[in-house]
Amino acid sequence: MRWNLHSNACDVLGLGPRTAGQLATVGIRTVSELLAASADVAARRLRSPVISASALSAWQIEARLILELPNFPAEAARFLAAAGVPSAQRIRQLTPTEILALLETAQKKSDGWLATTSLPTVSTVSDWILLARDAEKSYAA
Numbered sequence: 028m029r030w031n032l033h034s035n036a037c038d039v040l041g042l043g044p045r046t047a048g049q050l051a052t053v054g055i056r057t058v059s060e061l062l063a064a065s066a067d068v069a070a071r072r073l074r075s076p077v078i079s080a081s082a083l084s085a086w087q088i089e090a091r092l093i094l095e096l097p098n099f100p101a102e103a104a105r106f107l108a109a110a111g112v113p114s115a116q117r118i119r120q121l122t123p124t125e126i127l128a129l130l131e132t133a134q135k136k137s138d139g140w141l142a143t144t145s146l147p148t149v150s151t152v153s154d155w156i157l158l159a160r161d162a163e164k165s166y167a168a
Contacts, residue, residue, distance in 0.1 A: 029097050032059035039093055040086055041101060049073055058090050082139075088113050096162050103155045109133050109141045118159040123152040 030039045036058050037047035047056075053072045055061050066083035089108035092099060095115045110129035112118055118126075127146065134141050147155075 030058065030093055032057065032062070032094070034058050036061040036086070036090060039090055042086075046078065049075060049078060058094065061090055062087055085109055092118075096159060098162065099155070099158055103147075103151075103158075106130060106141075106147060107155070109137070115159045115162060118156055119163060121156070123149045123156060126152050126156075 034057065035047070036055060037043070037050065039058055042050075050056070050061075050069075050073075053064070053069045055064055055069065061083075064083070064087075066080040066087065069083055070078060070080035085108040088111070089104045091114065092104040092107060092112075093101065096104070107118065107126070110126065110133045112121065112126065112129065121129075127149065130141075130146050134144075134146065
């Protein structure tokens, strides 16, 4: 599926209806609204123990990656956002080992989903990098 700035942010990120309802209370429904929001301000307004500024920031990165790389696996965008890899350009600059090191560091600091999730293999991360590089070639053509 091709997502765009007008797509429902929770659909793009695979978030549930409860989270969608919470985000809607602070004016975040679409990807555009998510990307335009200040993560700190939205988190303060939400006062949610689950939706922190860091979670919102990660969702913003994840949404950017999904829009920038339409054929990219959603799981890859989620991992890379958690690792703080903010763009397709940055993905193309890193090696699989560097990305895995970022993921391992993020996993050690995490008390959320990443803490209990198996990290991808070197082969999988290599495929992500190739997809990002292929997307650049397709865009340039």
